[in-house]
Amino acid sequence: MKPEDIIAAVKEHNVEFIRLQFTDITGVLKNVAITVNQLDKALDGELMFDGSSIEGFVRIEESDMYLKPDPDTFMIFPWTNNGSKIARIICDVYDANQEPFIGCPRCTLRRAIQEADEMGYSMKVGPENEFFLFHTGSDGEPTLKTHDKAGYFDLAPVDKGEEARRDMAITLQQMGFEIEATHHEVAPGQHEIDFKYEDALKTADMIATFRYVVRTIAKQHDLHATFMPKPIQGINGSGMHANISLFKNGKNAFYDPEDPNGLSQECYYFIGGLLQHAKAMSAITNPTVNSFKRLVPGYEAPVYIAWSEKNRSPLIRIPAKRETSTRVELRNPDTACNPYLATAVMLKAGLHGIKHKIEPPASIDKNIYNMTPEERKELGIDRLPENLLEALTYLQADGVIQEGLGDHIYKRFIDAKKYEWQSYTEAVHPWEREQYLTKF
Numbered sequence: 001m002k003p004e005d006i007i008a009a010v011k012e013h014n015v016e017f018i019r020l021q022f023t024d025i026t027g028v029l030k031n032v033a034i035t036v037n038q039l040d041k042a043l044d045g046e047l048m049f050d051g052s053s054i055e056g057f058v059r060i061e062e063s064d065m066y067l068k069p070d071p072d073t074f075m076i077f078p079w080t081n082n083g084s085k086i087a088r089i090i091c092d093v094y095d096a097n098q099e100p101f102i103g104c105p106r107c108t109l110r111r112a113i114q115e116a117d118e119m120g121y122s123m124k125v126g127p128e129n130e131f132f133l134f135h136t137g138s139d140g141e142p143t144l145k146t147h148d149k150a151g152y153f154d155l156a157p158v159d160k161g162e163e164a165r166r167d168m169a170i171t172l173q174q175m176g177f178e179i180e181a182t183h184h185e186v187a188p189g190q191h192e193i194d195f196k197y198e199d200a201l202k203t204a205d206m207i208a209t210f211r212y213v214v215r216t217i218a219k220q221h222d223l224h225a226t227f228m229p230k231p232i233q234g235i236n237g238s239g240m241h242a243n244i245s246l247f248k249n250g251k252n253a254f255y256d257p258e259d260p261n262g263l264s265q266e267c268y269y270f271i272g273g274l275l276q277h278a279k280a281m282s283a284i285t286n287p288t289v290n291s292f293k294r295l296v297p298g299y300e301a302p303v304y305i306a307w308s309e310k311n312r313s314p315l316i317r318i319p320a321k322r323e324t325s326t327r328v329e330l331r332n333p334d335t336a337c338n339p340y341l342a343t344a345v346m347l348k349a350g351l352h353g354i355k356h357k358i359e360p361p362a363s364i365d366k367n368i369y370n371m372t373p374e375e376r377k378e379l380g381i382d383r384l385p386e387n388l389l390e391a392l393t394y395l396q397a398d399g400v401i402q403e404g405l406g407d408h409i410y411k412r413f414i415d416a417k418k419y420e421w422q423s424y425t426e427a428v429h430p431w432e433r434e435q436y437l438t439k440f
């Protein structure tokens, strides 16, 4: 969209406020709301804000930042706030010198996309977004209660969860999402909404928007939507499987009809790169203490670093469809990740595989969970980090993933996450009281 079209649309639909959105390094959506009078100035990229209060941005002495709206992301929300129509535009963050800010996650993804572009590739991503819907209590705070006992693909009697999910899909469609599927997931109260794959930057924007819409609509149904990866022990957690392909000259570069598996050499190398960097990448794709409680055996989440054309136990699965749909499904990313940074490191790792011709190990077509440790060792199957601290240690040893993040984000991320880990280890958890309070 051109700036003049945006101004015309705002006037035509009586939009009162425009939210200028961006994310901090932890992936939390931030916004500055402006009135229509300021839109001209904002579209020219002249709107400044104080970056010193944003997680992982800058120090107070260098805090002036510019928001550069990306006109292609303009959209009017289908709902009103107290009767006011609101629109949003997603922005890149620029520094005081009017250069892309090195701490801006969206600009970081742009850099990785540029690297792919120089090699002739464009990355497509389709995420599978899982989440839980919980009731809110009389105080409006979320509980852990769901009133459905439904499971995978169930058609529950019409309940709030199903109604809310339908509303979410309708709203997203009104906002231009092409919804491919919505279904109940395996766990009670767990849902999935999948939208059609798109170019990497567009998909990352859509994931950020998706989370915002899902939470907003849930609230309208007195429900709390959570993208926390493992809210309840003993049942499945929520993943965000990333379906990835590279296109070259308008064709899927992962497809090769001559290959017995229908996969191109580039696809094999891309898998090789993802597997080689999986441990370091997990700090970004699974960025919370809680993320690693999902990555345990028995809940359809990956634990072992391997790939397969068939079964779902390894980290990477190759869904059966070929030609345009040929893709790699990376199964460890979760719903707490920053979609821009997660996409940037996945692309960086895959491109590294192509550049350095990293052959993946043989595919594993047996259920890895049923193997003995000795069998896994014999096949050279390693596992993902067991916790956030371990993942951070791998990230600190992986120059490729660090380069993908850029020095600024890498350092701020490590500092923020080490602090998070420290605070977690100092906390006394209910489990400890259960185990020790009466025993000692």
Ligand SMILES: Nc1ncnc2c1ncn2[C@@H]1O[C@H](COP(=O)(O)OP(=O)(O)OP(=O)(O)O)[C@@H](O)[C@H]1O
Residues within 6 Å of the ligand: 124, 125, 126, 127, 128, 180, 181, 194, 195, 196, 197, 241, 243, 244, 245, 252, 319, 324, 325, 326, 327, 329
């Ligand atoms: N060439 C492609 N590149 C990237 N993503 C693609 C491509 N083709 C399809 N997709 C996307 O892959 C996702 C497919 O999700 P779908 O739920 O069908 O996958 P699945 O892994 O088979 O399901 P599940 O894991 O829930 O059993 C969608 O977002 C779809 O748009």
Ligand SMILES: N[C@@H](CCC(=O)O)C(=O)O
Residues within 6 Å of the ligand: 130, 185, 236, 237, 238, 239, 240, 294, 299, 300, 301, 302, 312, 331
């Ligand atoms: N919820 C599972 C995935 C279920 C599925 O295969 O769709 C996970 O944590 O990854």
Ligand SMILES: [Mg+2]
Residues within 6 Å of the ligand: 128, 130, 185, 192
């Ligand atoms: Mg699923």
Ligand SMILES: [Mg+2]
Residues within 6 Å of the ligand: 128, 241, 329
């Ligand atoms: Mg999947």
